[in-house]
Amino acid sequence: MSRLEERYRFVLRLLPAAYRQEWEDDMVAAFLDSMDTGDSETTAYVTDYGRPSLSEVASIVSLAVRLRLGGADAPPRSYAWGQAVRLATLMAMLTHAVMVTASIAVTLWLSGKIAWLPALAPEWALIPSGSIWHTAWDLAGYAWLPAYIALVLGHRRVAQAVALLAVVPPAITTAVQQAGDVPLSVSPWAMLLIDVVLLLAMAAFHHGAPPVPRRPWLLALPVGILLVPVPLFTIQATTPALRLVDWPGLSCAAVTAAMVIHLAVRVSRRRPRTLPWSLALTLLAVATLALRTATLLDYSDQAQHTTLATIASVQAIAVLAVGVPVAVAAIRALRRLPSIPTVCPRPTTPS
Amino acid sequence: MTEPAFFILTALLDAPRHGYGIVAEVAELSRGRVQLKIGSLYGVLDRLVGDGLVELDREEAWQGRLRRYYRLTEQGRDALDAEAQRLAANARLASTRLRERRNLITGTPS
Numbered sequence: 001m002s003r004l005e006e007r008y009r010f011v012l013r014l015l016p017a018a019y020r021q022e023w024e025d026d027m028v029a030a031f032l033d034s035m036d037t038g039d040s041e042t043t044a045y046v047t048d049y050g051r052p053s054l055s056e057v058a059s060i061v062s063l064a065v066r067l068r069l070g071g072a073d074a075p076p077r078s079y080a081w082g083q084a085v086r087l088a089t090l091m092a093m094l095t096h097a098v099m100v101t102a103s104i105a106v107t108l109w110l111s112g113k114i115a116w117l118p119a120l121a122p123e124w125a126l127i128p129s130g131s132i133w134h135t136a137w138d139l140a141g142y143a144w145l146p147a148y149i150a151l152v153l154g155h156r157r158v159a160q161a162v163a164l165l166a167v168v169p170p171a172i173t174t175a176v177q178q179a180g181d182v183p184l185s186v187s188p189w190a191m192l193l194i195d196v197v198l199l200l201a202m203a204a205f206h207h208g209a210p211p212v213p214r215r216p217w218l219l220a221l222p223v224g225i226l227l228v229p230v231p232l233f234t235i236q237a238t239t240p241a242l243r244l245v246d247w248p249g250l251s252c253a254a255v256t257a258a259m260v261i262h263l264a265v266r267v268s269r270r271r272p273r274t275l276p277w278s279l280a281l282t283l284l285a286v287a288t289l290a291l292r293t294a295t296l297l298d299y300s301d302q303a304q305h306t307t308l309a310t311i312a313s314v315q316a317i318a319v320l321a322v323g324v325p326v327a328v329a330a331i332r333a334l335r336r337l338p339s340i341p342t343v344c345p346r347p348t349t350p351s
Numbered sequence: 352m353t354e355p356a357f358f359i360l361t362a363l364l365d366a367p368r369h370g371y372g373i374v375a376e377v378a379e380l381s382r383g384r385v386q387l388k389i390g391s392l393y394g395v396l397d398r399l400v401g402d403g404l405v406e407l408d409r410e411e412a413w414q415g416r417l418r419r420y421y422r423l424t425e426q427g428r429d430a431l432d433a434e435a436q437r438l439a440a441n442a443r444l445a446s447t448r449l450r451e452r453r454n455l456i457t458g459t460p461s
Contacts, residue, residue: 019397022397023393023397025416025417026370026393026417026418026419027370027389027390027393028416029369029370029371029413029416029417029418029419030369030370030371030374030389030392030393031371031389032416033369033370033371034371034374034389055388056388056389056390058388058390059388059389059390059391059394060389060390061390062390062391062394063390063391063393063394066394207353
């Protein structure tokens with residue numbers, strides 16, 4: 001086996017085993033044919049030192065995503081994973097969209113633009129940014145709102161491009177700050193990592209995936225704003241003790257609440273088709289726990305570190321207590337699903 | 352039917368072809384516009400086989416490797432025919448409208 005073939009077969013390992021069993025050798029033969037330059041010396045050099053091009057690798061990654069996170073015509077297990085990733089992505093994007101939309105209102109309130117709301121304590125007052133570029137840079141996070149709407153409306157590539165605007169500026173800001181005077185911290189990088197995963201997870205909304213039901217997901221935006229950030233900010237502004245609840249803590253609370261509701265719905269309605277939701281909430285619980293654990297490291301040098309660590313531990317325990325039963329139910333249901341292998345072409349007598 | 356699927360079926364109309372043979376024929380048919388990557392080819396091919404539009408013709412050993420040749424089924428020919436007619440009808444519609452518009456601007460009676 002040539003080194004080029006070895007490298008190509010390594011990339012093909014991204015594909016599900018059942019698919020590889022049927023198609024791998026044929027794909028390798030076609031790929032090696034495509035690398036044949038016609039000149040024996042050049043071809044020998046390419047097979048020894050060549051690598052699959054980025055576009056070839058991208059085509060395999062795209063196929064792997066379509067096969068592993070399948071649409072309605074995929075085997076049940078692949079479809080369940082596909083739906084789970086799509087639901088988890090939508091929920092995470094919705095959370096971002098809700099928080100940034102609410103923060104626009106909060107920013108207006110803090111800057112005194114909404115006159116009929118009560119004035120806040122001086123410590124909440126906004127410090128105006130130095131320049132218009134600085135302000136624009138800070139506003140990049142608001143791109144999650146159009147990105148979410150684009151995803152719900154079925155424009156996946158637009159959603160990814162717009163979300164990239166929300167991810168890149170904070171990454172640059174964090175890198176520049178931490179390279180300067182600001183002490184190194186894990187939290188911003190952990191959050192950015194989750195955002196990058198979210199960006200990649202949007203690939204699950206491929207052509208074969210069923211369209212997103214628009215009405216409930218668009219309606220969830222105003223409902224979410226009214227239910228979470230508005231009351232939360234009002235409470236935090238009036239009760240100083242609650243300011244200790246940070247973003248990972250809020251995520252833990254939201255995921256725990258969603259899982260409790262999910263378990264209650266499962267028990268009361270005995271609906272058998274809740275597997276994608278169970279899997280999606282499990283994925284979100286894992287991400288939230290990882291975020292909570294990573295951000296705990298930054299509390300060690302803070303004044304209230306004992307209180308903060310205790311609160312964080314309680315949040316993590318709450319996610320685990322509800323998340324484990326949800327995950328167990330999801331894994332059991334997943335194992336019951338058949339994993340149908342792909343169609344295998346067999347030689348037939350020409351008609 | 353997607354454009355790559357349309358070209359793959361068209362490439363298999365005259366003779367059974369192996370994987371890279373399909374890629375090369377599609378590039379030639381589309382005058383280099385559709386350059387299928389191997390992952391994209393097999394992503395479409397496994398669907399076409401699953402839908403019964405394409406089937407395996409034979410396997411041949413070549414330079415120590417096994418090449419699989421694929422051919423169009425009767426169902427595949429019908430599907431391609433239906434798609435070609437649909438595209439031709441769409442093209443006719445657009446051409447008629449364009450001609451009418453051109454005549455309107457130049458003042459020539461249609």
